[in-house]
Amino acid sequence: MVTRPLITVVDDDESVRESLPDLLKEFGFEAQTFSSAEEFLASQSIAETRCLVLDVAMPGMSGPDLQRELTRRDQSIPIVFITAHRDAALRPRLIAQGAVDCLLKPFEPADLLQALNTALQAS
Secondary structure, three states, rough: OOOEEEEEEEEEHOOOOOOHHHHHOOOEEEEEEEHHHHHHHHOOOOOOOOEEEEEEEOOOOHHHHHHHHHHOOOOOOOEEEEOOEEEEEEEHHHHOOOOOEEEOOOOOOHHHHHHHHHHHHHO
């Protein structure tokens, strides 16, 4: 039996958590969502997650904070950041810190698929 890669979405925006799993399943992935970085860290899903789709700005622990915490825990999970913030310096900084990509909301489905494929090839 072939298992589909698990893509985990961590975003405080409920509409993102409701819509992205459908798109990810259309792409052929398994999908799950969490409303916060803390909720994801407390889950049993870290070891199974092949790629994180991670919001940059969230209450509590931010996306980059979660990225640093995973690194501290020696958990190497490829990350595709998503953000609504139009900060020209943000994308290059996140990629320099190890992210696969940083997509501006709203993003094109094809851009997300390309970033996920890149992440999965790198892992």
